[in-house]
Amino acid sequence: MPDGPVQVMSWNCSQLDGVEPQGLGLTYWFDAAPAGEPYPVSVRFTGRRVSGDERPGPRDSFAAEKTIQRVLPGSGRIAVTTRVPDINPGTWEVTATPVAPRAADGSPTQAVAPVPMPRGSSTGTTAFLPVVKVRAPGVRIGAWPALVGLGFVAALVLQWILGVQRDLPVGRVLLVSLLAGLVGLVGAKVYYLQTHRQEKRGALTAGMSVQGFVIAAVSVLVLAGRAASIPVGAMLDVTAPGLLLGMTIGRLGCFFGGCCVGLPTASRWGIWSSDRGVGVRRIPVQLFESAMAGTVATLTLLAVLLLDPPVGGLLFSAGLSAYTFGRQLLFPLRGVPRKTAKGRQVTMVVTGLVLSGSIGGVLLG
DSSP states (O other), X not given: OOSSSXXXXXXXXXXXXXXXXXXXXXXXXXXXXXXXXXXXXXXXXXXXXXXXXXXXXXXXXXXXXXXXXXXXXTOOEEEEEEEEOSOOSSEEEEEEEEEOOBOTTSOBSOSSOSSOOOOEEEEEEOXXXXXXXXXXXTOOTXXXXXXXXXXXXXXXXXXXXXXXXXXXXXXXXXXXXXXXXXXXXXXXXXXXXXXXXXXOOOTTTSOOOHHHHHHHHHHHHHHHHHHTTOOHXXXXXXXXXXHHHHHXXXXXXXXXXXXXXXXXXXXXXXXXXXXXXXXXXEOOHHHHHHXXXXXXXXXXXXXXXXXXXXXXXXXXXXXXXXXXXHHHHXXXXXXXXXXXXXXXHHHHHHHHHHHHHHHHHHHHO
């Protein structure tokens, strides 16, 4: 945390100094009221460039406002981050001033916050805008791709070990899995773009969805496995523990990378984390999902090692449906609203039936 209430995000990379586009990442820190009702907070950021000898132009000053609609009393230290694009590179003097939040029609909703909020100033330099857009207090750049990549490698290693144990052609299985992983990344990107059309992002900077990855990757596993003369059911069974292990590790990347965040909370069991816009104590739903995926991965691994069901693929369907069911249970704890009114209930019913049928098939077998 900075000494004052205002922080200018820095990025020490001389190769990108002055490279367009440039931007500023600004954070205002404050403490939530200790008690009372939830309340809104608005902060106005202003700045002017103080480096350079030329006459100031329109890209040498800015004014921006950031609002949190619902601050929970008792939630502790909060960081509000905004980005300022399309400005000239150099050193900037910035000021953050709390202002009265306004309704959609422009009328003030509250004269002052229930606790004093300081005005602050700071000085900092611009940075490469694509980096500025993903930097925020509590966010670790590179954590998401690093941990997702580690999860994928761990999944392949575990699949290879179990494939040897089941006397599968592990060379062909790994080739099919690598192909499935690459296609799964494309599916994850496409699924995200289709379900987040309101976000004005390019295909390269948009997020990814685990649902899209699973749908695309499993489809390739089945089709390419048949084409490669691999017993598809057995291959899916040895894939399940690794797939779930990969999700266990990957969800840690979501926590440190600032995505799929939980709802803000005033509970002492909350963990301070950021969605790259607001850093606050939150329900650690990414860690819950990681623990849930790890539990299901352990159970499916034990089943693969100890059981030999006569119908291949049952362990895969049981593990995947159990994970999907648990994921739906956790969705209300996430800070992102659902897209459909009944989608969660329908998914839980379908995956619950598939899970029951799969477990029943394994036990009867």
